[in-house]
Amino acid sequence: MAFVKGLKCRECGREYPGEPLNVCDFCFGPLEVIYDYVTISEVVTHQRIADGPISIWRYQDLLPASADDPVDIMAGYTPLLKARNLGKKLGLNNLYIKNDSVNPSFSFKDRVVSVAATKAVEFGYETLACASTGNLACSVAAHAARAGIDAVVFIPADLERGKVIGAAVYNPTLVAVEGTYDEVNRLCSEVSDNYPWAFVNINMRPYYAEGSKTLGYEVAEQLGWRVPDHVVVPSASGAMFTKIWKGFNELACLGLLDGVDPQPFGADQNTVHHPAVTTRMHMAQAAGCCPIVTAWENQQNQIRPVRPDSIAKSLAIGNPADGIYSLRVIRESGGSGYAVPESQVVEGIKLLAETEGIFTETAGGVTVSTLKYLAETGAIGADELAVAYITGNGLKTQEAVEEVVNPLHIKPMMGSFEEALENRMAARV
């Protein structure tokens, strides 16, 4: 069972029942899930988590949907890899990669969509929907297929075919909208108001976003129930960034981190900060769409929306819903933000692939280039424990790294092979 007390407005604090709502009726502020942590603290233990499934649902007590019959394609519990080669290159002796590119639909979106889909079925919805340019579309279509309900996925009409296929294969209703980014955005908001569908990141958003907390839980569990000194997180809406922080602090407040005394959550569950959580939260954005990092750099308290122009399409949210809240997390944690020059995004992809054998999408390139910047500037110390989150698979953005394809062209003869090999080796020297 889920230990949800209801929803609460992050701005005015008004409370609502746990229904499919995402906005406060009074001030139009965003709603967040609130939990009965007293009961949770009586139930949840390391052993109970360890006995759970090898998926995000092992943390069922801390998720807002019932795990009795989750819509689960086995999202989560992805590898946490000690990155010795990349660490050596960057001068970091304690570097880990959280490789979330190996989720069932190849991105971290499976975590949030699994929770949203489970909640949607719980509410009685028969259609799961979203507007997406890639990863979210794949995950929504996959989870709807698993749940045996309909999926409606809105995409921009000019979306690359390769990205559409990853969602289309699950047989959703694909709606290709002709128009600008803003027009597609506005239409989807209107559709969500007028159709009885579960839009995962609109009317399901309070529940959906909570799925990202599992990225915090898993890293802590995989490190032996401790939190890192630093994390580097790619950010679009900013929701995942805030939820990883929340996940660490929930574990601490519940006494689930080793050697850490529990503490009450206080009046505002969503901003609780346990002093034992000393993780510095570093945000990675691409220079072509970095409204949150820009606000951090300029010490502003407002996020100025931008028109995205970045090759990191999965991070291209110009008006981030959780921008202001993620900005607060950067400040509270003593972290930072970095806007990766567009030219360095592909360099980050290649660096991770060549050192650790992990092929990530452009968002991962942004993360690795940010990590490199933080190491070079000394923001992460050589022996500090750092975790970089890789949230999507490189097979989805192959066009970004087409330049790497440079085979030796030979005739089917040993002489031809040896000549080509010799030339290549000479060129490398």
Added chain:
Amino acid sequence: MAKQRVRFTFSAEMVREPIIYRLGHDFDVVTNIRRADVRSDVGWVILELEGSDEEIQRGLDWVGDTGVRVDPIAGDVIEG
């Protein structure tokens, strides 16, 4: 009558302009501000508009043409 919830973002150049007054005055739209943060160099206002679909759309097109950014209140809903 339809209702629409929107967020206006004002740049430094636009922050002193009486955009919301003119929206209510020049179009058959009722404006209802719910939350705002307006400073000398930037500002945003979250409000509800009530009117016919056509008139709300006409009014929002005009607001957009002035250079004020118009967004859904939940932020961008298209995700990667």
